Amino acid sequence: MVRTQLVTNVRYVLYMTFLPVGYPDSVKPEYLEYQMWDCIQGMSSYLRSVLTTKSVLQGAGVGSAEATPLAAALVWVFRDGIGMIGSLVFAYAYSDCFEMYTKEWRLLADILNNIGLTLDLLTSLVPQYFLYLTSLSTLSKSCCGLLAGATKARISAHFALQGHLADVTAKESTQETAVALSGLLLGMLLARWIGSHDRSTWGVFFLLLLLHQYSNYQLIRVLVFDTLNPQRCFLLALIDTHTPCSPSPSTAVETEIEGAVPGDRPFPRPQEVADRESIFRPLYLSLWGPRIGESLQVLLAPLPLSLPAPSSQVTLQRLLGLWRGRPYLIGLDGSARVVVCLQAGCLEGDTLAAFLVACRIHHSLHSLRQTGSGLGRLQAAYGLLVTSAASEALLWWEEVDRNGRLERGGWSKRDVWANLKPNTWRYDPHGKTKDS
Numbered sequence: 001m002v003r004t005q006l007v008t009n010v011r012y013v014l015y016m017t018f019l020p021v022g023y024p025d026s027v028k029p030e031y032l033e034y035q036m037w038d039c040i041q042g043m044s045s046y047l048r049s050v051l052t053t054k055s056v057l058q059g060a061g062v063g064s065a066e067a068t069p070l071a072a073a074l075v076w077v078f079r080d081g082i083g084m085i086g087s088l089v090f091a092y093a094y095s096d097c098f099e100m101y102t103k104e105w106r107l108l109a110d111i112l113n114n115i116g117l118t119l120d121l122l123t124s125l126v127p128q129y130f131l132y133l134t135s136l137s138t139l140s141k142s143c144c145g146l147l148a149g150a151t152k153a154r155i156s157a158h159f160a161l162q163g164h165l166a167d168v169t170a171k172e173s174t175q176e177t178a179v180a181l182s183g184l185l186l187g188m189l190l191a192r193w194i195g196s197h198d199r200s201t202w203g204v205f206f207l208l209l210l211l212h213q214y215s216n217y218q219l220i221r222v223l224v225f226d227t228l229n230p231q232r233c234f235l236l237a238l239i240d241t242h243t244p245c246s247p248s249p250s251t252a253v254e255t256e257i258e259g260a261v262p263g264d265r266p267f268p269r270p271q272e273v274a275d276r277e278s279i280f281r282p283l284y285l286s287l288w289g290p291r292i293g294e295s296l297q298v299l300l301a302p303l304p305l306s307l308p309a310p311s312s313q314v315t316l317q318r319l320l321g322l323w324r325g326r327p328y329l330i331g332l333d334g335s336a337r338v339v340v341c342l343q344a345g346c347l348e349g350d351t352l353a354a355f356l357v358a359c360r361i362h363h364s365l366h367s368l369r370q371t372g373s374g375l376g377r378l379q380a381a382y383g384l385l386v387t388s389a390a391s392e393a394l395l396w397w398e399e400v401d402r403n404g405r406l407e408r409g410g411w412s413k414r415d416v417w418a419n420l421k422p423n424t425w426r427y428d429p430h431g432k433t434k435d436s
Contacts, residue, residue, distance in 0.1 A: 017171075017174055018171055018174055018175050018178070019171060020160075020164055020171050021164060021167050022164065025161075026161055026162050026168075027159045027160065027164075028158065028159050028161065028224070030222045030224055031159050033222045034155075034159075034219060034222045034223065035172075037215045037216070037218045037222065038215075039175060040211065040215040041211075041212050041216050041219065042176060042179040042180070043179050043183045043186075044209070044211050044215065045110075045113060045183070045212060046180050046182075046183025046187060047183050047186060047187045047190060047208055048117050048209065048212075049183075049187065050183075050184065050188060050190065051121065051187070051190070051204065051205055052117050052121045053120075054124070055120055055121050055122075055123050055124035056120050056134065058123070059123030059130040059134065060072050060075060060076075060130065060134075075131055075134070078135065079135045079137075080138060082135040083135075083139050083141065083142035084142065086142055087139075087143055087145070087146045090142075090146060091146055097421065098147070098150040098151060098154070099154060100229050100230065100420070100421050101229060102151050102154045102155065102223075102225070103220040103277070103279070104279055105147050105150070106147070106148070106151040106152075106155070106216070106219070106220055107216055107217065107220050107279060109144045109147035110144070110148075110212065111213070112140045112141070112143050112147070113144040113148075114209055114212065115137075115140045116137040116138070116139075116140035116141035116144065117137070117141075117209075118205075118209070119136050119137035120133075120134070120137050121201070121202070121205055124198075152172065153169075155223065156168050156169045156172055158223070158225060190204065221274075224270050224271050224274040225270065225274070226270045226411055227412050227414060227415055227416075228352065228412075228413070228416060230282070230355070230420060231278075231281050231282055231285060232273050233352075233355050233356050233359050234285060234362075235268070235276055235277070236268055236273060236356065236359075237356055237359035237360040237363060237393075237396075238363050239268045239272065239276070240396075240405075266409070267405040267408060267409035269409050269410050270409075270410050270411065288337060289337075289362065290338040290339070290355065290358035290359055290361075291333070291337065291340065292340040292342070292351070292420060293340065293341075293342055293425055294333070294339045294340065295341065295425040296329070296341050298333050298341075299333065299341050300331075301333075301334065302332065302333060302334040302378060303315060303316055303382075315382055315386055318386040319331055319385075319386060319390075322386065322394070323390075326350075326354075327342065327345065327346040327347070327354075328341060328342050328351075329341040329343075329427070330357060330390065332378065332381055332382060334378065335378075336368070336377050338358045338362045338365070339358075340354045340355065340358045340422075341427055342354065342422060342427070343427055343428075343429060344426040344427065344428050344429075346426065348413075351416060351420055351422060352413065352416045352420065353401065355420055356397055356400075357390075357396075357397050360389075360392070360396055360397070361385065361389045361393045364384065364388070364389035364392065364393065365389060368380050368381050
């Protein structure tokens, strides 16, 4: 009886220390699996940190009669300064993208951490380059810290369901503290076991590095976000084959290429889209995907160059007619890439609609990107755009919006602006273009 009570008390203490109040009902279903992979990757990092600390101290001159405390202090100040400046520049350049691709930035954070730890381990092998290596290492780890902090905040907000964000964040901290303490203790035992054998150190280090990277990949695969970003919009427009009219031939080709099942079916849910997300698709979208928030000049400039004067005027009039009454224009740039121009005063919901329609058009034009090049491809793309692709995409979105299929599919429309991150160009319907 006493033993049972003791076990119950221990379980209660562990529960209250490491799990959010109300678990599992207070968090998303994938919470526990995510934390398991997070603990594994954290343990790997702390074990390697113990191994690399020895190399860093050797590279700094600990044990050398030629080294002086002042020289070591100056090196430490310099490398810390490099890290601080680098993280400030990194935040300036990319902080507005962290919300948009949380998974990908989370993975990059740990890649940077691995780079930093590897450079630390190299310092004892080439001490003459210690300052350069330790500065680059600190820079990598500072950017890692910035990314990890930003993405973990977003992930914690995703997990918290019932206004328990503070509690979820606190339990994340206690779990990390426990893993850090365990990692440091095991790391000391590991360092004593390895001793001064450099080959064994590198072997164990790379095994832990592989475990760390695998755990981080599994960690981001577990996450199922219900907010929309460019990749999820792109996949929704591809996977959802439900249309209120017959699909165009190009749409059928795209469906066959991508392996979607034709015919009506429920709107894709977050889990289905998460299963098809790729860490490389954001790169594809940045290079060839629809561009939102471009200036009218980008859309209008290719028309007179690619089509004869009468044809370009007709195409322009048909294009304007397609989007009449809507706070956006969708067309093509000189490389036949879909571009979206937003009207001044365009609301968040209109931005989402414009991007989803643009993604649908992108898929409809997929077959044209496989053949031809230059002006011929641009002419064919504009022909398909004004004859069928734009109208089919609009009909699809109107049906989705009218029946509330996004909401019924479990998707949230919050934070769309931050997730889509349009450029700042806006056009005035009376002909003026401005940068907001």
